[in-house]
Amino acid sequence: MPRQALFGVAVLLVAAAASAAPQQDVKIEWKFKEGDKFYVEDTSTSKQTVTALGQTQKQEEKTTTVTSYTIQKLTTDSMVILMKFEHVDVRSEGAGGQFSKFLEKAKGIPFTVTATRDGKVKKFEGFDVFMKQVIGEDDDVAKLFKMFISEEMFVSGVEQAFGFMPDKAVKKGDTWERESKIPFGPFGHFQTKSNFTYEGKEGSADAIAVKQTMRFAPKGAIDFGGVTIKKVNLNARDATGKYLFDPEKGRLVSADLSMTVSGTMTLKVGETEVLADILVDQKGTSKVYDKNPVKSGT
Numbered sequence: 001m002p003r004q005a006l007f008g009v010a011v012l013l014v015a016a017a018a019s020a021a022p023q024q025d026v027k028i029e030w031k032f033k034e035g036d037k038f039y040v041e042d043t044s045t046s047k048q049t050v051t052a053l054g055q056t057q058k059q060e061e062k063t064t065t066v067t068s069y070t071i072q073k074l075t076t077d078s079m080v081i082l083m084k085f086e087h088v089d090v091r092s093e094g095a096g097g098q099f100s101k102f103l104e105k106a107k108g109i110p111f112t113v114t115a116t117r118d119g120k121v122k123k124f125e126g127f128d129v130f131m132k133q134v135i136g137e138d139d140d141v142a143k144l145f146k147m148f149i150s151e152e153m154f155v156s157g158v159e160q161a162f163g164f165m166p167d168k169a170v171k172k173g174d175t176w177e178r179e180s181k182i183p184f185g186p187f188g189h190f191q192t193k194s195n196f197t198y199e200g201k202e203g204s205a206d207a208i209a210v211k212q213t214m215r216f217a218p219k220g221a222i223d224f225g226g227v228t229i230k231k232v233n234l235n236a237r238d239a240t241g242k243y244l245f246d247p248e249k250g251r252l253v254s255a256d257l258s259m260t261v262s263g264t265m266t267l268k269v270g271e272t273e274v275l276a277d278i279l280v281d282q283k284g285t286s287k288v289y290d291k292n293p294v295k296s297g298t
């Protein structure tokens with residue numbers, strides 16, 4: 001047999017042996033140390049369409065935040081994290097977008113989060129200070145604001161950022177689940193089951209895909225002063241995303257999540273009931289940095 005043919009057979013045998021060899025389990029775990037500080041830049045876009053009585057209103061919003069996280073204390077089963085908004089920018093077009101501009105006043109407000117090592121929030125401190133700085137002393141505005149921006153929303157965000165880790169070593173194709181509750185403004189929440197799959201290496205990072213099954217639980221009738229939302233029926237679809245995790249630093253590199261929410265809302269204006277169709281497309285991207293990615297003063 002010619003030497004080239006022998007070499008080719010040898011290559012095939014080596015490749016076959018490599019593919020047949022059992023995959024090595026990978027331990028994906030946080031490697032935080034007390035005093036560690038990093039920055040997360042979150043960019044979320046939302047496109048909303050509401051159609052009622054033959055008229056359509058559209059709103060597009062892009063929110064960019066930079067949040068610093070400082071690991072203040074670590075124990076065997078918990079971590080205490082100082083979380084602070086370093087930059088908030090809200091840009092919106094269409095009806096109702098100015099309400100979110102209140103969030104820009106959140107810059108510099110600290111929150112203290114006590115969580116388990118697998119990302120379950122046990123205590124969240126600072127929301128009252130946040131409300132006072134953002135809203136001031138206007139109780140009526142505060143009441144309305146709390147319908148859309150709640151402490152529960154912040155807790156849910158932290159748990160999604162820190163609560164995706166597997167509880168044991170995994171190999172490519174392995175799956176695990178997490179259940180959570182995701183607030184959806186004053187209308188209710190989505191009871192969510194997240195199915196994670198370890199996809200192996202993507203460059204030097206560990207890639208984790210997520211697909212979410214979401215069931216909407218409405219709050220019931222909501223009074224907005226002259227307008228009552230009697231019933232809300234929503235469905236979420238295409239709720240998917242991907243996490244990239246740095247095994248050397250033991251922390252996230254990036255995360256991408258998106259979903260589409262559609263459904264109907266029954267409103268009562270005076271004695272008249274109106275049925276509105278709702279469509280919301282949401283996309284979010286998070287990137288982790290050692291330094292603040294936004295220049296000082298911007």
